[in-house]
Amino acid sequence: MKNKFIIIFLCIFSIELSAAEINNLESKIFKNLRCIVCQGQSIAESNSDFAQTIKIVVRDKIDQGDNEKEIYKFLAEKYGEWIIYKPKFNYINSLLWFSPYIVLVFGGLLILKYLRRKKN
Amino acid sequence: MKISFLKIISISLVVFALIVFFLALNIDKRYSTEKIVGKNVDNFEIIFLNNDAVFKKQDLTNDKYHLINIWASWCLPCRKEHPILMRLKKENNLIIVGINFKDKKLNANDFLRELGNPYDFSLSDKDGTKSILFGVYGIPESILIDKKHKIINKFIGPLNVKDYEDILQLVNEK
Amino acid sequence: MLSNLGNILLFGSTFVTLSIIYFAYQNLKEKNIIIRKNIVYLSFFQITLIIASFLLLIFAFIFSDFSLLAVYQNSHTAKPVFYKIAGVWGNHEGSLLLWVNIMVIFSFLFFLFNYKFNKSFSLYTLLVQNILILGFLMFLISNSNPFFKILPVPLEGLGLNPILQDPALAIHPPLLYLGFVGSSIYFSAAMAAILSNSNGKNFASSIRIWVLISWSFQSLGIIVGSIWAYYELGWGGFWFWDPVENASLIPWFCMTALAHSVLVLEKRGYLYNWVLILSIITFISSVTGTFLVRSGILNSVHTFANDPARGMYILVFLSLMIFFSFVIFFKRKINDDFYLELISKETFILSNNWFMMFYLATVFIGTIYPIFTQVLYDTKISVGPPFYNSVIAPIIIPFLIMMAIGPKISWIKQKYNDFKSLVLILILSCIINFLIFFFFKSYNLLSNLIIISSLFLIIHSLKDFIINSKTKSYYNLPSFLSHTGFGILMLFIMLNHNFSKEYDLNIKVGETKKINNIEINFKDLKIEKRENYNVVIGNFNILDSKKNYQKNLNPEIRIYNNPQTLTFESAIKTNLQQDLYLTMSNIDGSDFYNVKFQIKPFMLWIWFAAFLTASGGLLRTFLKK
Numbered sequence: 001m002k003n004k005f006i007i008i009f010l011c012i013f014s015i016e017l018s019a020a021e022i023n024n025l026e027s028k029i030f031k032n033l034r035c036i037v038c039q040g041q042s043i044a045e046s047n048s049d050f051a052q053t054i055k056i057v058v059r060d061k062i063d064q065g066d067n068e069k070e071i072y073k074f075l076a077e078k079y080g081e082w083i084i085y086k087p088k089f090n091y092i093n094s095l096l097w098f099s100p101y102i103v104l105v106f107g108g109l110l111i112l113k114y115l116r117r118k119k120n
Numbered sequence: 121m122k123i124s125f126l127k128i129i130s131i132s133l134v135v136f137a138l139i140v141f142f143l144a145l146n147i148d149k150r151y152s153t154e155k156i157v158g159k160n161v162d163n164f165e166i167i168f169l170n171n172d173a174v175f176k177k178q179d180l181t182n183d184k185y186h187l188i189n190i191w192a193s194w195c196l197p198c199r200k201e202h203p204i205l206m207r208l209k210k211e212n213n214l215i216i217v218g219i220n221f222k223d224k225k226l227n228a229n230d231f232l233r234e235l236g237n238p239y240d241f242s243l244s245d246k247d248g249t250k251s252i253l254f255g256v257y258g259i260p261e262s263i264l265i266d267k268k269h270k271i272i273n274k275f276i277g278p279l280n281v282k283d284y285e286d287i288l289q290l291v292n293e294k
Numbered sequence: 295m296l297s298n299l300g301n302i303l304l305f306g307s308t309f310v311t312l313s314i315i316y317f318a319y320q321n322l323k324e325k326n327i328i329i330r331k332n333i334v335y336l337s338f339f340q341i342t343l344i345i346a347s348f349l350l351l352i353f354a355f356i357f358s359d360f361s362l363l364a365v366y367q368n369s370h371t372a373k374p375v376f377y378k379i380a381g382v383w384g385n386h387e388g389s390l391l392l393w394v395n396i397m398v399i400f401s402f403l404f405f406l407f408n409y410k411f412n413k414s415f416s417l418y419t420l421l422v423q424n425i426l427i428l429g430f431l432m433f434l435i436s437n438s439n440p441f442f443k444i445l446p447v448p449l450e451g452l453g454l455n456p457i458l459q460d461p462a463l464a465i466h467p468p469l470l471y472l473g474f475v476g477s478s479i480y481f482s483a484a485m486a487a488i489l490s491n492s493n494g495k496n497f498a499s500s501i502r503i504w505v506l507i508s509w510s511f512q513s514l515g516i517i518v519g520s521i522w523a524y525y526e527l528g529w530g531g532f533w534f535w536d537p538v539e540n541a542s543l544i545p546w547f548c549m550t551a552l553a554h555s556v557l558v559l560e561k562r563g564y565l566y567n568w569v570l571i572l573s574i575i576t577f578i579s580s581v582t583g584t585f586l587v588r589s590g591i592l593n594s595v596h597t598f599a600n601d602p603a604r605g606m607y608i609l610v611f612l613s614l615m616i617f618f619s620f621v622i623f624f625k626r627k628i629n630d631d632f633y634l635e636l637i638s639k640e641t642f643i644l645s646n647n648w649f650m651m652f653y654l655a656t657v658f659i660g661t662i663y664p665i666f667t668q669v670l671y672d673t674k675i676s677v678g679p680p681f682y683n684s685v686i687a688p689i690i691i692p693f694l695i696m697m698a699i700g701p702k703i704s705w706i707k708q709k710y711n712d713f714k715s716l717v718l719i720l721i722l723s724c725i726i727n728f729l730i731f732f733f734f735k736s737y738n739l740l741s742n743l744i745i746i747s748s749l750f751l752i753i754h755s756l757k758d759f760i761i762n763s764k765t766k767s768y769y770n771l772p773s774f775l776s777h778t779g780f781g782i783l784m785l786f787i788m789l790n791h792n793f794s795k796e797y798d799l800n801i802k803v804g805e806t807k808k809i810n811n812i813e814i815n816f817k818d819l820k821i822e823k824r825e826n827y828n829v830v831i832g833n834f835n836i837l838d839s840k841k842n843y844q845k846n847l848n849p850e851i852r853i854y855n856n857p858q859t860l861t862f863e864s865a866i867k868t869n870l871q872q873d874l875y876l877t878m879s880n881i882d883g884s885d886f887y888n889v890k891f892q893i894k895p896f897m898l899w900i901w902f903a904a905f906l907t908a909s910g911g912l913l914r915t916f917l918k919k
Contacts, residue, residue: 014701031680034676040534041529042678042679047635047888047890080673081675081676082674085676085680085681086684087677087678092673093675095659096681098675100652100655100656103651104652105656107652111644111645115634115635115636115641
């Protein structure tokens, strides 16, 4: 019983600490943007001219007070959804986001089925 | 019963995937930013090439078409498309706005002196950030805007004779 | 001359393959239980011919015989011999020949191991495998012939892409091919098991070793590719969720699942259907991956020259393969009725498979989804690292925990009464996590949980291993190595992820820039001429005033002539604690250089842990019960 309390305490403690997470918005956005003139690089990784320009634009937008979503929306309007690495959740992309979990749930049920057989 | 249900699902998924693969083989995979066509031009403020005045979206007139051409003196294809722009200059219904992209003022002016200046307005985008508003990712690119300030066509790469004819047709409609 | 000889060898192989198919089929119809000797001879003949054709191609590359198109397009006389050889599989045609070679070698060895025991199973395997070989041979000859001639013979070749001239990349394709092309043999064996009504346990013990071999090589191939990407692509990352990487990861998930569930089948006779499905989809996913990569329908870092006809051929082949394997699978007469106890090794192994299928589904859907949106909605989307990280990372946690507990659970049934040590280990993991947290930097909840669970896995396996080693049973050593290795891998990936530092700056020669406690001094620039390229070498001095070290780093910009390319070589200083990683690139029309300096902790440990994981598979292959 004592042990359980210690675990719970430590876990909660960890969560508390995580609130202090450093929020590096800029690099998070850079990593989520495709450098469309490069071969499979993100804006953060690329040395290209295009990437440098996008970096300036994103920084300006952050300074203007735009949030992450607004910046993605702005860039997606100009360059298409292709520029964003993390596809947003919408009608078209819903299967992309759901189907891995459908597989997970389905697999779990399948295993459960074989576990329960014994009771019959 | 249940197993045949699974069978049907798995077979149809696989067949569906294979059909999509077949279709995908014949699709043009090149990237284009033509998705921007049909949208209105965002507000913008860009300084002129040769003075510090600012050209704004409001400065686009309501009675003429605009062609925004993004170019630089260091860009070889821009040289190639220049004669087309010079021919378009003669068009009364069209205002040509040139945005000089990541260039040195001196080189840009030399370029225009050598090949002629087709631009009614010459603007400068020194760090390339303004061009992002027009979805530019490599120059030359040109954007055709109608009287209501809607983007009606986008040309990636140097303008050619066919583009010239398309522009003429669009501009002289009605 | 060389071209003719090569073509003769290829046609010879095709002919022999056809005869094997014919005789195997005839032999199957006969009632006797002995396999005809001529099939063994033919197999031997086949492997000799195909290896000879491969050696011939290597020979053509070494001696730069530009009368062959493949050599002309991918080699150059000025290239070091090592890269001339690597050039053989650095292109589509040569790599396809390597592919066929591996299929034949695996087929031959499998046949050799099994033909004395079970006639119809061995013959069916040989039959199916040779039909696959025939398919690829026809593809090779009709569309991608490495012995294709050009006239007139050019004097000089076009050269190999310099980014591919690298020792890690030279061995990466053969390793990977041994992995996923090797999986063809248990695809064939699975077909054979159904067709010959084989017993599940026998089937399991005949394929187990091949699953392990292919798994080990697949793992090694992925690791080597990842190391290459780390130091050659110059982004400081080692995994990009690039479609090509995904294409190698998908079969790996299948193999991992199979390597575990085949144990259940061998030991207990359960999961026969499931093992068959896994055996089939491993090779199907390998071919699908190949299709995606070679047809060019995906954007990717690694690109082969694209040719729609190629994609079409692979796709037709793939469709036929799927069709026939479905037909055969649905015709099986296997009674696979069983139940499992909640706490038993079987259940834990199944849960491994469960997670593997989840990862597989995520990566597979993520890879092909952009194709779907493009075809169906005309929308181009990107599915990149943020997607995979956010979907997969949370599900790593229960996986690691299960992985810790699983190996110790016994077969059939166990009353689990070891909660006390479980709790102790968990507490210990939390404390260590807390210490890391406290002394270094904060990170988010998810990182916390993954680190705790990976520590849990490491400590738990160590404890089990120490207890086991008292009884001197070393049979558990491989799984101990792999499981612990994987725990260490996850731990260091997370630490690396959280503690990496990155500086991006523009700097001139002679300048010094200071950011926090790091001073970067760009001392000078040298230009040198080397064997087959020119190089600009930067000389940087890094001074860390807090940690008190000083390091010299020399990144390069290489200018290759055949073909004309610029490559950016990173400068890396490695030690046990961290890698210092620096790349420079010139900025057009200015004196400034763009410099990316990164401090990446524990890189060496990541590689070490990955190799440890793979070594478990190799060790198990050679360890006798």
